[in-house]
Amino acid sequence: MDIHALKLFLHLAGSLHFGKTSEAVHLSPSAVSRAVKRLEEEVGHPLFIRDRRSVHLTDIGVAFVHYAQESVGGWERFRDSLAQHDEELRGELMLYASVTATYGVLSDLFTRFRTLHPKVHLRLETGDSAHALDKVLDGSADIAVAVRPVDLPRNVQFLTVTTTPLVFIGPIVACDVATMVDQDPIPWNTTPIILAEQALSRRRVEEWFRRRGIRPNVYAEVGGHEAILAMVRLGCGVGAVPEIVIDNSLFKDDVRKLDVNPSLPPYEVGLCVHLRKINSPVVNAFWEAAE
Numbered sequence: 532m533d534i535h536a537l538k539l540f541l542h543l544a545g546s547l548h549f550g551k552t553s554e555a556v557h558l559s560p561s562a563v564s565r566a567v568k569r570l571e572e573e574v575g576h577p578l579f580i581r582d583r584r585s586v587h588l589t590d591i592g593v594a595f596v597h598y599a600q601e602s603v604g605g606w607e608r609f610r611d612s613l614a615q616h617d618e619e620l621r622g623e624l625m626l627y628a629s630v631t632a633t634y635g636v637l638s639d640l641f642t643r644f645r646t647l648h649p650k651v652h653l654r655l656e657t658g659d660s661a662h663a664l665d666k667v668l669d670g671s672a673d674i675a676v677a678v679r680p681v682d683l684p685r686n687v688q689f690l691t692v693t694t695t696p697l698v699f700i701g702p703i704v705a706c707d708v709a710t711m712v713d714q715d716p717i718p719w720n721t722t723p724i725i726l727a728e729q730a731l732s733r734r735r736v737e738e739w740f741r742r743r744g745i746r747p748n749v750y751a752e753v754g755g756h757e758a759i760l761a762m763v764r765l766g767c768g769v770g771a772v773p774e775i776v777i778d779n780s781l782f783k784d785d786v787r788k789l790d791v792n793p794s795l796p797p798y799e800v801g802l803c804v805h806l807r808k809i810n811s812p813v814v815n816a817f818w819e820a821a822e
Contacts, residue, residue, distance in 0.1 A: 532573060534606050536566050537599040538671075540578070543567065544596050545669045547586045555656045555671075600670055607811065621650040622813040627672035629660040630757060634779045636676050636692050636800060644820045651813055659755040661729035667805050673814050678731050678773075679799040688809055690821055691801040695775040697732055699789040706766030712789055719743070723750030723768035725759050732756065735795050736771045760786060773798045 543552040543563065553560045571578050578592035588596070610622060628637055633655065641653065656672065663677035667687060679689055701712035711722045719740070724747045727733045740747045750768040753759055759770035760777065764785040775798075777783045802821055808814050 532570070532602065534603060536570055537603050539563060539566050540570055541596065541599050541603065541669070542671045543579070543586070544588055544592065544599075545665070545671050547588075549586065551658075603670070604807070607808075619650045620648045620812060620816055623652045623654060624813050624817055625654050625656070625671070625673045626675065627656045627658065627663055627666040628676035629663075629755065630657050631773075631776045631779050632660065632676035632800070633657060635775045640817075640821055644817055647820060648813075648816055651816070659729070661727065661731075661755070664803060667803050670805070673808055673811070674802050674804050674817060676800065677803045679801060680731065686806050687803050688806055689801055689803050690818065691799055692821065693775070693800050695773045695798045695800060697735060697771055697795040697798050698774055698777075699769055699771050699791050699795070700760065700763050700777065700786045701769050701789050702763055702766040703785055703787055704764070704766045708766050708768055712769060712787075717769075717789070717791075719745050719747070721748055723748055725749075725751050725753060725762050725768040725770040727756060727759060728752050728754050730756065731798070732771050732773070732795075739793075739795055771795060773800070775800065 539552065539556050539558075542555055543549065546552050546555070549560045549563050553563045556563065558566075567579065574591065574595060576591040577589050578595055580587045580589055626637070637655075644651070644653070656666075660676070660678060663672075663675040664680065664684070664687065666672035667675045667677075668684065676692075677689075679691065683689055702709050708723060711718055724736070726736060726747075726749055737747070751762060753762060756772040756776045757780070759772050760780055760782055762768065763770045764782045769789070774788075777786065777788070802818070804814060804818065809818065
């Protein structure tokens, strides 16, 4: 079977969203659908259950995930063995990062790596940082920029690149929320709070409120720190984002950091890779460039 089709299948099996997979593999949703249909014809069974609202793997699809992972892994190991015979390192590296991490963490690293290994093709998928670790675990990314979790999986290696404070932010625009955060102390029981749907920041904010005996007034739950910053900027509420997000945002002058006590625990941001891929020449070269 075509390796590219298997990689496409694995991405879709992880995202369960034709639109997200089409963006990641640079194909139209209809082209992704046709590729899946061809795979299903080769297998002789449906791999996905599709309706207007959701996509799910069939039992055969779940089993096919393991076959696809083994096939893609075998091809990558063979390709890596060929690289040892080349004078220049060649191949492809799949990376995953949020838009903020692309600017704040990967920019200089990309430049350094391209100078060292110009024959390696870098492919970057951007998305919510909360999904970074999952991308490494399911094999759809070779390396991802992630926040170090409290419990790092034993089969994942993590390299710290930077540490950034996690800070509460409020709007500068004249609005009810701005009036609230001007008070001392801030009336946290009534101040609207914007939370991330899945990020580590959500758990830390909820823990911060729990320890103070406050039930937060949740105004909205959004996907990603960039979305939190945008809503705070518009005066919708108060949120918590890593300082690196503010520093790399076009809206950094439209929000203000709030002085709270105690402060939120900082974020440890870095690269993560599955141990089964760390010995790949291309992955190892990128890791060494980061170190």
